[in-house]
Each structure stands twice: as C-alpha cells, then as structure tokens.
Amino acid sequence: MNIIVCVKQVLDPEIPPAKFKIDPATKKVIPPPGVPPVISVFDERAVEAACRLKDKQGGKITVISLGAAQAAEVVKHTIAMGTDEGFVLQDEAFEDLDSFGIAYVLGKAIEKIGAYDLVLCGRQSADWGNGQVGSILAEIMGIPVVTLACDIEAADKKLKVKRIVKDGYEVLEAPMPSLITASSELGLPRLPAGMRIMIAARTQVPVWKAADIGAQGPELDKAKAHTEVTGLSVPSRKTECEMISGDSPGQAAENLAAKLAKLL
Amino acid sequence: MSPVSATYWGIPGYAIFWVLFAIAAVLFAQRLYFLFRLMRLGKAENRFDNLGQRIKAMLVEVIPQWCNLKTVTRKDIAGIGHALLFWGFSLFLISYIIFIGLAGGFGASSAIEGTNFEVVYFSILDVAGVLVTIALIMAAVRRYIIRPERLEASAEAGIILILVFVLMALNVAVVGFGYSAHDINASWPPLGSALAGYLSGSGLSQGTLEAVYQAMWWLHYLVIIGFMVYIPRSKHLHILVSPLNILFRPLGHKVVLKPIPLEEAEYFGAAKIEDFTWKDLLDLYSCAVCGRCHASCPAQLSGKSLSPREVVLNLKEHLLETGPGLLAGKAEVPPESKAKTMIGDVVTEEEIWACTTCGACQEVCPVSIEHIRKIIELRRNLVLSQNKMPESAQLMLRNLQSRGNPWAGVQSLRLRGDWTSGLDVKILAEGDKARTLFWVGCTGALVERNVEATLAMARVLKAAGVNFAVLGDAETCCGDPARRAGYEFQFQMMAEQNIATFKSHGIKEIVATCPHCYNTIKNEYPSYGGDFKVVHYTQLIADLIRRGKLKLTKELNSILTYHDPCYLGRYNGVYQEPRRALQAIPGANFKEMERSKNNSFCCGGGGGLMWIEEQPGTTKINQMRTEDALKTGADTVVTACPYCLQMFEESIEHKDIKDSLKVKDLVELVEAAMKQP
Numbered sequence: 001m002n003i004i005v006c007v008k009q010v011l012d013p014e015i016p017p018a019k020f021k022i023d024p025a026t027k028k029v030i031p032p033p034g035v036p037p038v039i040s041v042f043d044e045r046a047v048e049a050a051c052r053l054k055d056k057q058g059g060k061i062t063v064i065s066l067g068a069a070q071a072a073e074v075v076k077h078t079i080a081m082g083t084d085e086g087f088v089l090q091d092e093a094f095e096d097l098d099s100f101g102i103a104y105v106l107g108k109a110i111e112k113i114g115a116y117d118l119v120l121c122g123r124q125s126a127d128w129g130n131g132q133v134g135s136i137l138a139e140i141m142g143i144p145v146v147t148l149a150c151d152i153e154a155a156d157k158k159l160k161v162k163r164i165v166k167d168g169y170e171v172l173e174a175p176m177p178s179l180i181t182a183s184s185e186l187g188l189p190r191l192p193a194g195m196r197i198m199i200a201a202r203t204q205v206p207v208w209k210a211a212d213i214g215a216q217g218p219e220l221d222k223a224k225a226h227t228e229v230t231g232l233s234v235p236s237r238k239t240e241c242e243m244i245s246g247d248s249p250g251q252a253a254e255n256l257a258a259k260l261a262k263l264l
Numbered sequence: 265m266s267p268v269s270a271t272y273w274g275i276p277g278y279a280i281f282w283v284l285f286a287i288a289a290v291l292f293a294q295r296l297y298f299l300f301r302l303m304r305l306g307k308a309e310n311r312f313d314n315l316g317q318r319i320k321a322m323l324v325e326v327i328p329q330w331c332n333l334k335t336v337t338r339k340d341i342a343g344i345g346h347a348l349l350f351w352g353f354s355l356f357l358i359s360y361i362i363f364i365g366l367a368g369g370f371g372a373s374s375a376i377e378g379t380n381f382e383v384v385y386f387s388i389l390d391v392a393g394v395l396v397t398i399a400l401i402m403a404a405v406r407r408y409i410i411r412p413e414r415l416e417a418s419a420e421a422g423i424i425l426i427l428v429f430v431l432m433a434l435n436v437a438v439v440g441f442g443y444s445a446h447d448i449n450a451s452w453p454p455l456g457s458a459l460a461g462y463l464s465g466s467g468l469s470q471g472t473l474e475a476v477y478q479a480m481w482w483l484h485y486l487v488i489i490g491f492m493v494y495i496p497r498s499k500h501l502h503i504l505v506s507p508l509n510i511l512f513r514p515l516g517h518k519v520v521l522k523p524i525p526l527e528e529a530e531y532f533g534a535a536k537i538e539d540f541t542w543k544d545l546l547d548l549y550s551c552a553v554c555g556r557c558h559a560s561c562p563a564q565l566s567g568k569s570l571s572p573r574e575v576v577l578n579l580k581e582h583l584l585e586t587g588p589g590l591l592a593g594k595a596e597v598p599p600e601s602k603a604k605t606m607i608g609d610v611v612t613e614e615e616i617w618a619c620t621t622c623g624a625c626q627e628v629c630p631v632s633i634e635h636i637r638k639i640i641e642l643r644r645n646l647v648l649s650q651n652k653m654p655e656s657a658q659l660m661l662r663n664l665q666s667r668g669n670p671w672a673g674v675q676s677l678r679l680r681g682d683w684t685s686g687l688d689v690k691i692l693a694e695g696d697k698a699r700t701l702f703w704v705g706c707t708g709a710l711v712e713r714n715v716e717a718t719l720a721m722a723r724v725l726k727a728a729g730v731n732f733a734v735l736g737d738a739e740t741c742c743g744d745p746a747r748r749a750g751y752e753f754q755f756q757m758m759a760e761q762n763i764a765t766f767k768s769h770g771i772k773e774i775v776a777t778c779p780h781c782y783n784t785i786k787n788e789y790p791s792y793g794g795d796f797k798v799v800h801y802t803q804l805i806a807d808l809i810r811r812g813k814l815k816l817t818k819e820l821n822s823i824l825t826y827h828d829p830c831y832l833g834r835y836n837g838v839y840q841e842p843r844r845a846l847q848a849i850p851g852a853n854f855k856e857m858e859r860s861k862n863n864s865f866c867c868g869g870g871g872g873l874m875w876i877e878e879q880p881g882t883t884k885i886n887q888m889r890t891e892d893a894l895k896t897g898a899d900t901v902v903t904a905c906p907y908c909l910q911m912f913e914e915s916i917e918h919k920d921i922k923d924s925l926k927v928k929d930l931v932e933l934v935e936a937a938m939k940q941p
Contacts, residue, residue, distance in 0.1 A: 012667065012672075014663075014667070014672045015679070016676070016677040016678065016679070018677065019679055032679055033679070033681065033737050034679060034680045034681050034736070034737025034738065035667075035679060035680075036666070036667065036668065038666050038667070039666070077665075077666065080665075188655065188658060190651050191647065191651060191653075191658055191661050191662055191665065191751070192665060193647060193648045193649065193651055193751075193753075194529075194531075194532055194648045194649060194753065195526075195527075195528050195529070195753070197665075197753040197754060197757065198526060198753055198757075201757060
C-alpha cells in the first residue's frame with residue numbers, strides 16, 4: 001500500500017502566549033529565538049495513521065512538506081516515526097501561498113511521486129488552522145475525501161474510516177485512492193524509537209523546487225491568490241474569576257449550573 | 265585414630281569417606297556448571313579489566329566484612345551477626361579441610377592428633393562456635409520473632425540456621441566423645457574437654473563412647489558434605505557467588521549503563537532474560553534475600569508495587585525456569601500458554617516505571633547487585649521497541665525529542681535564554697571561546713522557581729570574580745531524563761551534540777547546578793568522547809569560601825537541614841562540600857536528618873519520575889521526605905538540586921506548611937549571607 005502524507009512545519013504551539021510577537025507591517029509572526037519549529041500536531045497524527053496502516057499491511061510511506069528548507073527537520077521526524085522517504089517543496093514562488101496555492105503545489109508533487117493508494121493530511125494546520133488544504137487537494141486530484149478521521153482500516157482496495165461527528169463518530173467506506181484528513185482523536189502519535197532516530201538523523205531530505213514539479217508560471221498564479229491576509233493580531237486574553245457562592249455546597253452547585261446555562 | 269581408618273561392615277572407612285565425597289562433589293560441580301552455563305546465556309560485558317585492583321578491592325570488602333558492616337545502624341545490627349557468622353564459619357571451613365580432609369580422608373591424623381596446633385585450633389573453634397551460635401540465635405530471633413519488613417520467614421533460612429547450629433554442636437560433641445573414648449585428659453579446648461570430663465564420669469562404657477564418637481564423626485562429615493550439595497541449590501549460593509559479584513562490580517562509577525550499539529537490531533533493551541549481560545545474571549545468583557534494598561527503596565516504602573528484592577528474586581526464578589529450555593536450544597520451551605513474558609509476568613510495567621533510580625538499593629546491597637541498570641534495560645525495551653510507557657513519560661520524551669527539553673508547554677512560561685536578560689553574563693555566540701561554562705540545565709532555565717536559584721548562582725559567581733560564560737538559548741538538555749527513561753538513542757544524540765558544542769567553544773571546565781546534568785556530563789559523556797572537568801556548584805562554592813573569595817558575613821538566624829540529592833551524594837560522593845558551605849553561614853544552626861548522606865531518602869524526582877505520574881493511591885515520596893525534614897525542627901530545608909527543590913516546594917504547598925518550613929537552594933542561602941555592597 002502506497003501512502004503519501006502531507007505535513008507542515010509550524011512555529012511551536014507550546015510557546016508561551018506572552019512570547020508571541022507579530023510584525024504589523026509584514027503581517028507575520030516573529031519567531032522567538034531558540035525555539036525550534038515543530039511538525040503540526042494534526043499532521044503528526046496523519047503520519048501516525050499512515051504508520052499504523054503500514055504496521056498492519058506493509059507498504060511505503062512518502063512524506064512531503066511545503067515550506068522553508070528547515071522543513072527537512074519535520075520530514076526527518078516522520079522518518080524517525082516510521083515513514084520511508086520524504087521531500088521538501090521549497091521555492092521563492094511558494095512563499096505566502098494560500099490554501100488553494102498550497103493544494104496546487106502539493107498536487108503537483110504528488111503527481112511527480114506517482115502511484116498512491118491513500119493521501120493523508122492533518123485536519124488543519126496548528127498555526128493558521130484553515131482546514132482547507134486537504135479538501136481542495138482532493139478536489140484538484142479528483143479523488144474522494146473523508147475529513148476528521150479517528151481510525152482508518154484498509155482491506156480489499158477499500159478504506160474503512162471512522163469519522164468524528166459532533167456526538168460520536170460515523171463509519172464511512174471509501175475507495176482507493178482517497179484523501180483522508182486525520183483528527184486528534186486518532187490518539188497520541190508514536191515516540192520515534194530505536195534505530196529509526198539514527199537513520200532519520202543521517203537522512204538527507206531532497207528539496208524540490210518549483211521547476212522540479214512543474215508548479216510554476218501562470219498556472220501557479222492562477223491557483224493561488226484566492227485569499228489575502230488583511231490583518232494579524234495576537235488575541236488578547238482576559239481571565240475573569242468569579243466565585244459562585246451559595247448557602248450550602250448544593251446551593252452553590254445549583255448557582256454554578258444556572259450561571260453555566262446562561263453562558264452556554 | 266580417625267574413624268575413617270576403621271572398617272565398617274567389611275568396607276574400609278576410606279572407601280566410604282571418598283565415595284560420599286565424590287557423590288557430593290559431583291552434585292556440587294554439576295549444579296555449579298549448570299548455573300555457569302545459564303549465566304553464559306547473558307550478553308558479553310568486559311568486567312575483567314584491572315583484575316589486580318579488583319581482587320584487592322574484593323578482599324578488602326569481603327574479609328573484614330565491610331560489605332555487611334557498612335549497613336549496621338542502631339536499628340539494624342544484622343551486619344554484625346553476619347560478620348560473626350562469616351569469620352566463624354571461615355575458621356570452621358579451614359578446620360574441615362585440615363581435621364576432616366587431611367586428617368580423616370588422607371590419614372594424616374596421627375601427625376595432627378595431640379599437637380599444640382590441634383589444641384589451639386580446637387580452642388579457637390570452641391570460641392568461634394559460641395560466637396556463631398550467638399549470631400544464629402540473633403538471626404533466628406530477628407527472622408522469626410522480630411520479623412523486620414525486609415526479611416521473610418522462609419523455610420530455606422530456617423534450614424540453614426538449624427544445620428549450622430547442628431554443625432556447631434557436633435563440633436563440641438565430636439571432641440567430647442573422642443577425648444572421653446580415647447581417655448584424653450585435657451583442659452583445652454574448653455567446651456570439648458568439659459564435655460569429655462562429664463562423659464568420662466558418666467559411667468558409659470568405653471565401647472559405647474567410641475561407637476557414639478564414630479557415629480558423631482560420620483554425622484558431622486555427612487552434614488558438611490550435605491552442605492556442599494545444598495548450598496548451590498539454595499539462596500545460600502551467595503556464599504560461593506557473592507565474592508565474585510563483588511569482584512566484578514563496577515570499579516568507578518556505581519551505575520554503569522551500557523550504551524546500545526548503533527546497529528540495526530531486532531529489538532532493544534531487555535525483553536528476555538538472556539538480553540541482560542552475564543554480570544546481571546551473576547547478580548541474581550548473588551542475592552542472599554537480605555531485603556536491605558526492599559527496606560530502603562523509596563518506591564517500596566511509599567506503597568508502590570516495586571521492590572528491588574522481588575525484582576531480583578523473580579528474575580532469578582525466571583532464569584532458572586527458562587534457562588534449561590534455552591540451553592537445550594528452545595526444544596524444551598514450554599507451550600505458548602505457559603510461557604511467561606519477562607516484562608509483564610515477571611516484572612510488571614508498573615514496577616519498572618516506579619523506580620526513581622535513587623540508588624538506595626545499590627548503596628545498601630552487601631553483595632554489590634546492580635539493580636538500576638536492569639530497570640533501565642527493561643525501560644529501553646518498552647520505550648525503544650514496544651512504544652509502551654506511561655503517557656506522562658511519553659509527553660516528556662516527545663518534548664525532549666522535538667524541543668530539546670523536558671519542560672515544554674504549560675509546564676514553563678519561559679524560553680530557554682530568558683533568564684539571562686538584564687544580567688551581565690557572557691553568552692557564547694558561534695565561534696566564541698571560553699574556558700569555564702556555567703551549565704544551567706533545562707529546569708534551572710525554564711521553571712520559575714528554579715530560575716531564582718539560577719539567577720542567584722550567576723550573581724554569586726560574578727561576585728566571587730569567577731570568569732564564566734553560558735550558552736543561553738543554545739543550551740539543550742544533557743540527556744539524563746531520556747537515558748533514565750530508556751530513550752537511549754535520544755540520549756546518545758544529545759550527548760554527542762553537547763560534546764560537539766563544548767568542543768566548539770573550547771570549554772575546559774563545566775560548572776553544573778543540577779546534579780543530574782553534573783552526573784551525566786561527568787560520568788557518562790566520557791564514553792562519547794567528552795572529557796571535561798566537571799564540578800558541581802556546591803564544590804565550587806565551598807572552594808570559593810575556603811579561598812576567601814566569597815565572604816559570608818550576614819547573620820542568618822535559621823535552623824537548617826540539608827537534603828542530599830541522590831545524584832550528588834550516592835552517585836558522586838559529594839557530601840561534605842555542601843555541608844561545609846552551609847556551616848560557613850553565620851548564625852546557621854545545622855541539623856542532620858535521620859536519613860542523610862549515603863542513606864539519604866529520594867525526593868521522588870529522579871529517573872525521569874519528575875515527569876512521570878506516581879502510582880495513584882500511594883503515598884507521595886516527596887511528602888515522606890518533607891516529614892523527615894520537619895522532624896529535625898528545621899525552618900529551612902536546603903538542597904542542591906532543581907528537582908529536589910521543586911519536589912519540596914510541591915510538598916510544602918500540598919501540606920500547607922509554608923509558615924513552618926521553607927525550601928531553599930544552597931546558593932540562595934549563600935547569596936543571602938553575602939554582605940551586600
């Protein structure tokens with residue numbers, strides 16, 4: 001079974017909120033010093049899903065990451081987890097792409113990789129959180145998409161997907177190839193272990209430029225440019241503490257319940 | 265005349281003597297050879313280096329019985345009993361070779377009988393026999409009446425106590441009946457000749473006395489060779505094996521973790537008994553089930569399921585069960601349903617993750633068993649090959665792997681280099697050179713409470729005129745939590761990376777505040793090519809005070825007690841320097857806790873357990889230690905480790921005793937005692 005996983009390198013979401021700074025002129029986040037970027041948490045779950053399928057069925061997992069040259073680090077991280085190879089898609093032309101542009105470039109890279117049975121993405125990125133790339137990519141490639149998967153099984157050229165819905169999950173069947181986006185409910189990704197850490201550390205991750213995958217020129221321009229960032233700010237956080245009282249603990253609980261009911 | 269030279273039912277005594285001996289010798293050798301082959305199932309490890317030094321160190325430990333006497337406390341004097349048994353029994357062992365082997369078996373009795381040598385030696389044996397008997401009674405009273413927690417009232421122990429007592433009694437009886445039967449009138453040896461005197465006057469016929477003498481003599485012999493057969497089949501195997509175990513113990517650092525070779529393997533760590541090294545298996549044979557480890561283990565004492573004694577015993581039992589099948593080339597491996605898995609059935613995951621690696625077990629073990637590295641080998645298998653670990657451990661290891669420190673996310677609101685802002689310290693940029701590095705450590709850089717100590721440290725160093733530099737946000741974890749949690753490859757990568765960093769800056773000397781970093785860089789980096797002079801800050805401060813570079817003049821009216829961090833004390837023997845520094849503080853009234861120095865009780869944070877949840881429903885180890893501190897009447901407990909500091913803070917908070925007890929890092933007190941300009 002051939003699986004392709006799209007992963008994104010993001011600013012570490014564990015950075016304390018007070019350390020986030022934004023350059024209002026460029027509308028970009030200024031990364032604090034000494035904090036290495038990490039793999040987007042949802043994408044890591046997509047990798048975990050791919051590894052679980054590989055554990056059961058065997059096969060090959062290819063990882064692609066669109067971003068800066070340092071994205072090689074997240075590709076290596078996935079290799080340490082159990083993927084087989086990976087590529088970084090980096091080009092000046094790829095900077096500041098919107099979801100459409102990203103999906104277009106990823107699609108071109110997948111075309112170059114060739115045969116696949118399944119494409120996996122995270123449900124959304126841990127930085128921008130648009131949650132669009134997976135679906136647009138499936139549209140571009142003309143394959144079915146199942147979003148928010150918490151469990152994937154593969155058998156007889158078919159995929160059985162548990163998909164998270166508001167009050168539980170539904171089970172869907174999809175043909176191969178399909179695109180599936182992974183949700184957090186999939187569970188904690190594995191800790192890279194054993195020799196794979198060493199293998200990953202020694203791996204050289206090839207970088208594909210725009211010309212390598214044929215994602216350039218007017219086609220790229222047409223693909224992107226559907227959205228524009230008009231403003232970016234750090235959300236202000238305010239904590240208000242109100243003590244709910246009552247004559248008895250039972251009364252206090254009732255008051256609390258009433259308060260919560262009003263807030264919801 | 266030795267009874268061996270007589271003839272019994274037409275059979276020469278010599279024939280009986282040697283046939284019995286041969287049978288016992290074969291049974292003895294057969295068992296030892298079997299155990300030896302089982303031990304060889306273990307992996308290779310070189311413990312034959314510096315053999316001369318090893319032999320000397322072993323003799324110095326065993327013959328004066330320092331191995332047992334070192335554990336004697338007012339509450340537990342069993343070590344004295346053991347020493348008496350050892351010395352007494354050694355004398356008897358020699359007597360068996362001379363008076364039974366040479367005199368009986370080789371017919372040399374006429375050359376020995378009646379000599380002064382015999383009289384003196386028999387007299388010594390009389391005294392020794394009494395001492396051994398006293399030790400036996402002590403042992404029996406302890407084991408069956410007092411019943412300390414560490415001992416189990418096993419039948420095995422009872423058998424040996426009775427057998428040794430029978431030997432002591434027979435020793436006197438043989439002399440008594442022999443002297444009276446052969447009309448020897450002597451006043452020495454005291455007990456034997458007293459008995460002989462009594463028997464001579466008892467009216468028993470000479471023939472009866474002779475017959476009883478011969479029967480006693482042969483019974484004595486039978487018990488001795490019975491011993492030979494029984495010992496290697498019981499826990500008393502330790503009599504034969506433990507001196508070897510002490511011979512092959514680690515020479516330098518006490519907790520030697522084997523690096524995993526960098527090659528693709530089917531799996532890592534210890535999944536099966538034969539994945540341990542031969543020395544680990546020898547450890548299992550050496551255990552005398554004294555239970556000292558059990559009684560000193562913080563996990564055990566706080567109600568966790570882990571007991572180092574049970575781990576060793578269960579592994580030994582597992583080796584004896586599975587070993588024959590392994591030797592036979594798997595032919596006799598029991599069917600799948602009966603086969604036990606080592607991790608799970610023999611040692612549970614819960615036990616494996618309860619160890620704080622504090623080293624209390626190894627410190628008190630009289631036979632130098634290395635418990636900790638077995639636990640780490642088991643963790644390695646769980647983490648590296650099975651991806652099984654408590655979720656809290658996994659989160660910590662993931663942070664180490666992707667962020668280079670164990671304190672990420674909600675646990676820290678700081679970034680690595682934050683603490684340096686506003687301080688005039690030299691932060692090494694790429695290409696900068698420095699001789700002395702102040703290694704801050706993850707906890708000292710990231711956790712609010714510990715940052716206070718780090719800042720105090722930087723200020724004290726500056727005040728003392730120490731020329732140092734720091735790595736700022738380029739510092740990463742030393743790898744200790746990764747290694748203790750079994751995440752060996754990550755540790756190796758971190759070690760190599762840090763060593764390269766040190767070398768690139770030309771670092772010669774490293775001052776560490778965290779004893780875990782200190783231990784790792786000092787004792788474990790050399791295996792990866794990192795040889796630096798590593799000092800703990802308490803050593804440096806004690807030295808600066810001694811040289812007059814730090815003047816402590818401000819009176820601190822306070823009752824202090826000092827908590828020895830395991831990785832500073834037991835792991836590295838640094839006990840005196842922190843105490844010297846504290847005693848140099850004017851007005852400090854210093855009190856020791858009952859468990860201190862090498863008997864110090866863990867704070868609960870070592871071995872990765874700083875981040876791993878303690879078994880629910882058990883006592884928290886840090887609360888037990890805080891109780892110890894409270895008992896001294898101190899108002900301040902001082903420590904020299906960031907984990908200990910946090911553990912005490914947490915426990916003081918939990919107990920809500922902030923008004924009566926504070927916890928301080930040693931450097932904070934030193935700074936407070938320095939007269940501000």
